[in-house]
Amino acid sequence: MRRVIGCNATYGVGGIGQHLAHMVEESRAAGVLGGYLVPEGKPGDAQAQSVSSPWWMRYVHACPPIRWSPSWRNHLSNEAYDRALAAALPADGTAYMGFVGKSLRTFRAAQSAGYDRLELVAANSHIDNVAAQHERAATQTGIRDTWLNASQQRKTRAEYDAADAIYVHSEYVRQSFLDAGFPASKLIRTHLQPAPRFQPPEARPDDKSFHVVYVGRLDATKGLPLLIDAFAQWPHPNAHLTLVGGWATPVMRRYMQAALRADPRITVAPGDPLPTLHTADVFVHPSFEDGFGYAPAEALACGVPVIATEDTGMAESITDGANGYVVPTGDTDALIERLDAVATHPLATTASLWPEQATHPVPAVN
Template structure:
């Protein structure tokens, strides 16, 4: 059976793009890949189809009052890509969409083209659970709105209903779908690999700085305010917090700038996370919800211990006290306790 895959993330870019590239290459290795749709395919790949949202729509969003609403920005980015794929979709056997919010129109078109299987790669836990967790984060800090609005949530629920199969990436996600009433017969669990470039540093860093690292989107729902609250109470000038990523709202940018002014140990460093991972003392992933979370898995691959929340799907890979800890979601005091522990271990090693 030939598989057609689509995703609004560029091939290999970010967590969703990595997930997408894994699906594409797995199908290619099994000689079942028909073609794939994305805004930026793999270089010189004859099976990659470049799908772009029209410039008119991009300009419309750029100058619309809705550009200030993160929920609607996310909705339209997903919906317009979904419609663009539906408009050019070729006949096939199985359509696999990576990302539930961009599946509905493509699924509807695939039914018209008599696709035999509609499958969905869920990039989060069940969307109703995501809504609950996002609301907790927004209520706790109120810095920016959620990326998930009711329109996107309803559209995602429709895609769940249409899908013949839903692939999830962790037991955490799996259980959220079961609790929401999705039948087990519809669910499949897949394992996601870490890219081979994520390896420990060849030489040990001896500058004595205790480095706390986070990689990913700098948002309220990723728990960035929780991490800042914890780190700000960590003693010692020879410590630093490095946030590798970017923010998408004015409120969060102001919030981060205020923290940087308050505590000179905080740095924001967009770019490749690998050099930072290879120098980190501990990686913290304070998210309110992640179906899997590549970044802490990449940290483990680099030999860096991790502190993750109970709402992070990769938590099953954490061996308490050996390669990291799992802490209650939204609890800065629990994160601070673990940071103090790793800081103490770091200082002990530095004196040897």
């Protein structure tokens, strides 16, 4: 088999970029990598082919109302890059692997070119579950900032139907497809790992403060309003909350600005999360839906206990009371209770809390 992989993320950058890198390296190790098409590949990698998004997308993104809609910006970016991938697809592959929401056009091009296998990487749970969880987030928080719209939902369902195999990377994702009626035989389980650079510090600060950290997009679908509400109600006298990330909508900007004015203990610090993780006592991931969750996995690797929701894929790597806690999604009281538990019985260490797992290579399917 000669597998060609396509994705609109830079190799190793961000959650999707890390997921892409994992699939590329597992395919390379299995001896089936025929090349990968990306905006920017691994430096010096002869198997990386650069494919740029159409130049006109920057103008589309700047046009109201698209500029204020995360869902339309996301969908149109995926659609434009899917078309670019379809035009750049090599003719000598036998299997094409793409990511959900950005593969339907390339699937059709691969079939026309004689590829005999179409593979899909499900970065999130089944798209209908994502839609339901994002709607739940909007209802509970009053902020609607989903990256998903009906057009992308329809396209993703068509990709599911066209794919010969769907790669899932957590039991949460796998079960969502089983619940939607997909046969287990169509699902292939992979196991993601945090990047090696995420290691515990030699020593943690002893400044008598309790440092709570969140890393990721600052939006409602990630549960940020719940975390901020929980933190505001939590009576710990020396607690500080650091949010590593940025917002994408005017509504979330206004919400965050108001939250920062109301509570000086909260700090927004975008950039590399590693230095912040090295000062953390606990990491909170209150997301309404995450297929995996690289940020909380990276926190565990840095020796930081994690409080995560049950709708986060990497929650399967948390053992309650040992390296963190899993809480019901959308439950502010549960967040407060577990913050109390970690503050009372500290779990942060100078050793990794990420469980060692066996390597499960991407199968070299005949």
